[in-house]
Amino acid sequence: MKHMLTVVKAGGRLVEDDDARRAVLDLLLRFEGPLVFVHGGGAMASALSRRLGIEPRMHQGRRITDAESLQVAVMVYAGWMNKRLVAELQARRRPAIGLSGADLDLIRCRRRPVGEVDWGFVGDIEAVQVEALQPLLGAGITPVVCAITHDGRGQLLNTNADTIAAAMATAFRQTTPLPVRLVYLLDRPGVLRNAEDDRSIVPLLSPADYEALNDSGAIHTGMRPKLHNAFAALQAGVDEVWLGNPDSIAAGRATRLVQSVTASTAAP
Amino acid sequence: MKHMLTVVKAGGRLVEDDDARRAVLDLLLRFEGPLVFVHGGGAMASALSRRLGIEPRMHQGRRITDAESLQVAVMVYAGWMNKRLVAELQARRRPAIGLSGADLDLIRCRRRPVGEVDWGFVGDIEAVQVEALQPLLGAGITPVVCAITHDGRGQLLNTNADTIAAAMATAFRQTTPLPVRLVYLLDRPGVLRNAEDDRSIVPLLSPADYEALNDSGAIHTGMRPKLHNAFAALQAGVDEVWLGNPDSIAAGRATRLVQSVTASTAAP
Numbered sequence: 348m349k350h351m352l353t354v355v356k357a358g359g360r361l362v363e364d365d366d367a368r369r370a371v372l373d374l375l376l377r378f379e380g381p382l383v384f385v386h387g388g389g390a391m392a393s394a395l396s397r398r399l400g401i402e403p404r405m406h407q408g409r410r411i412t413d414a415e416s417l418q419v420a421v422m423v424y425a426g427w428m429n430k431r432l433v434a435e436l437q438a439r440r441r442p443a444i445g446l447s448g449a450d451l452d453l454i455r456c457r458r459r460p461v462g463e464v465d466w467g468f469v470g471d472i473e474a475v476q477v478e479a480l481q482p483l484l485g486a487g488i489t490p491v492v493c494a495i496t497h498d499g500r501g502q503l504l505n506t507n508a509d510t511i512a513a514a515m516a517t518a519f520r521q522t523t524p525l526p527v528r529l530v531y532l533l534d535r536p537g538v539l540r541n542a543e544d545d546r547s548i549v550p551l552l553s554p555a556d557y558e559a560l561n562d563s564g565a566i567h568t569g570m571r572p573k574l575h576n577a578f579a580a581l582q583a584g585v586d587e588v589w590l591g592n593p594d595s596i597a598a599g600r601a602t603r604l605v606q607s608v609t610a611s612t613a614a615p
Numbered sequence: 616m617k618h619m620l621t622v623v624k625a626g627g628r629l630v631e632d633d634d635a636r637r638a639v640l641d642l643l644l645r646f647e648g649p650l651v652f653v654h655g656g657g658a659m660a661s662a663l664s665r666r667l668g669i670e671p672r673m674h675q676g677r678r679i680t681d682a683e684s685l686q687v688a689v690m691v692y693a694g695w696m697n698k699r700l701v702a703e704l705q706a707r708r709r710p711a712i713g714l715s716g717a718d719l720d721l722i723r724c725r726r727r728p729v730g731e732v733d734w735g736f737v738g739d740i741e742a743v744q745v746e747a748l749q750p751l752l753g754a755g756i757t758p759v760v761c762a763i764t765h766d767g768r769g770q771l772l773n774t775n776a777d778t779i780a781a782a783m784a785t786a787f788r789q790t791t792p793l794p795v796r797l798v799y800l801l802d803r804p805g806v807l808r809n810a811e812d813d814r815s816i817v818p819l820l821s822p823a824d825y826e827a828l829n830d831s832g833a834i835h836t837g838m839r840p841k842l843h844n845a846f847a848a849l850q851a852g853v854d855e856v857w858l859g860n861p862d863s864i865a866a867g868r869a870t871r872l873v874q875s876v877t878a879s880t881a882a883p
Contacts, residue, residue: 399666405625418695425688425713426694428772430763434717438769442779445693450712451756482750488719495698501706503698 351586352484352525353378357532358387361593362428371532372435374593380525381484382437383515385492387508388402388428392420408569412467412505418503421447424493432491442488448496449503451479454511456496456504470496470504472511475518510557513576517583531573536595537602538574540565548591548600553607554578577604620793620856621646621754626655626779629861630696640703640704642861649752650728651783652704652761655776662732663687671831677825680735680773688773689715692761700759710756716764717771719747722779724764724772738764738772740779743786757832781844785851794854797839804863806842807868808833816859821875822846845872 350437361367375384390560393403396419411422429445436443448454448470456470462582480490492506492515495602509531515585516529537548538557549556555573566574573590581588581604591601623643629635643652643818660678661671664687671680680688697713704711716722716738724738748758760783761778777799784797806825810833816826825842828834834842841858849856849872859869 421692422694424694425698426690426692428713428715430689430693433715434765434771435769437717437765437767442720445715445717447698447701447711447713449705452705452710482754486750490643497698497702497705498703498844501703503702 350380351528352381352383352432352519353528353530354383354512354516355476355530355532356385356387356508358508359389360534361532362386362432363386365393368435370431370593372432372439374532374597375436375489376439376441377597378528382489383484383492383519384432384489385508385512385515386424386428386432388424391428392416392423392463395423396464404539406464406466408572409466409507410469410505412469413462417468417505419505419529421495424505425495429491429493430567436491442486443491444483444488444494445491446491447463447509447523448511452476452497452499453479453492454496454506454514455499455567456506457498458502458504468502468504470498470506471495471505472514475514477515477518478522495573501583502544508571509573509576513585515578516580516585516588520584522587528587528589529577529580529585530596531577531588531590532596533592535592536600537591538566538570542567546558549603550600551601551608552590552602555607556608558582568592581606618652618793619796620649620787620791621796621798622653622780622784622787623798623800624652624653624655624776626776627658628802630654630656630700631659632883635843636700636703638861640707641802642698642865643704643757644707644709646796647762650757651748651752651760651787651860652700653762653776653780653783654692654700655762656692660688660691661689662827662875673734674734676840677734677775678737678773679732680737680877682736682871685771685773686720687784689763689771692773693702697759697761704757704759704825710754711759712756713759713761715761715771716779717815718772719748720744720767722764722774722782724771724774725766726772736770738766738774739772740764740782743782743787745783746791747810749791775840775844777841777844781848781853784848784856785854788852788854796855796857797843797845797848797853798864799856800864801858801860803860804868805859806834810835815849816863817869817870819873820858820865820870821878824876840883855867 433445538546588604595601701713808815855873863869
């Protein structure tokens with residue numbers, strides 16, 4: 348693959364199921380050039396919350412984070428998921444380092460103001476300091492970043508991993524000379540015209556196509572914030588934005604976002 | 616304080632209780648020169664295990680780590696304790712990064728062979744690569760290291776935090792030109808001649824003194840592995856080894872280990 352700086356994001360079953368995670372890690376090793384891996388891990392946090400008698404609360408597909416849920420999220424994301432991924436990358440001879448947004452003051456957030464919904468300890472990104480990662484990337488080390496951030500005053504916060512990946516890709520675009528690629532890994536091989544048919548991948552998706560697909564009901568609710576983040580990164584100058592599963596990404600058969608579908612981008 | 620590389624270790628109530636942790640963090644800021652902070656956090660792991668219906672098993676004051684206990688240890692040590700400490704250091708304007716032994720392949724262990732006791736997922740240290748920390752230390756960043764390690768083949772392991780601190784101090788002594796100081800923070804102001812009397816601090820403790828105190832019953836069981844590690848670090852060339860609480864360490868009134876009590880070391 349072309350020499351670029353790549354930010355890959357995966358969550359859910361892709362980082363929790365052993366076979367799926369193996370495919371994700373194998374894909375990571377295929378990218379040449381500096382690599383950052385951003386991960387979620389929501390199902391395990393929900394399961395642990397339930398075992399502890401804390402009922403997870405969601406609003407429009409996003410988690411509401413009270414003090415106990417924050418503790419669970421930090422333990423699961425920054426603890427178990429993050430360190431297991433790091434150990435598994437090391438086992439593949441890929442030097443790696445697990446980070447939260449508090450480490451190196453990487454991602455500073457402010458707690459989301461209480462409006463219609465009190466999101467609890469959820470952080471909206473204020474500043475991403477990817478410069479702190481340059482010495483690590485320069486030494487061939489892969490940062491593994493979890494969806495925990497901080498407010499700079501000692502409070503840990505929970506931030507959506509898709510948003511973190513887009514913000515990091517955008518920040519790299521603004522601070523490094525390398526082109527930047529952002530990859531969202533999904534269970535499905537791409538954005539599909541027909542949710543029932545894995546072969547109906549949309550190869551190039553423009554904002555106009557997306558609106559049309561959305562109106563037709565082809566985009567399910569959980570995908571909307573992800574695509575919102577993905578298009579925001581593209582608008583902000585990220586050079587390539589892809590959505591797919593490890594197989595379709597490796598084969599270049601996934602969905603690539605474009606500003607508009609023109610002759611030059613539509614040609615293979 | 617003299618310009619040295621300092622490794623400070625704290626665990627238990629010192630990192631769990633909010634007031635005690637504040638005193639520990641304030642102490643950390645007083646050391647000049649490169650600083651590494653190693654932490655445990657046992658009581659919270661035991662409490663979480665109990666809430667999950669996993670009864671913690673101990674042998675001679677050390678934890679036996681089955682698969683579920685390992686997961687709890689990783690979540691608590693590498694997750695909640697580690698990231699909270701990092702966020703609280705950042706809030707004090709001290710750049711910090713939280714690490715396990717898997718990150719940067721910092722501490723590689725082998726799973727302890729099954730003998731009289733099956734310790735489970737407990738790692739005995741094989742290699743400490745403190746060289747990986749030099750760029751961070753050189754940039755004024757404080758690594759915060761938890762008691763989770765790995766075997767290099769993808770398995771996370773639990774390793775005693777006192778042992779990690781001693782091994783890291785020893786590895787720094789062998790790889791940096793700076794003198795190295797190792798500080799074990801305790802609840803008590805030092806090693807005491809009389810456990811009932813906080814004023815009975817032993818200012819200088821030699822191996823011979825330690826044996827005599829141990830025979831007299833003044834050293835309680837939990838302190839023995841710590842003192843074993845502390846003396847091992849001193850024998851291995853670590854320049855200063857101190858034991859005390861944040862107040863006594865800050866005041867220089869804590870216990871300092873010495874090879875033997877001679878006129879030169881006994882004089883103030």
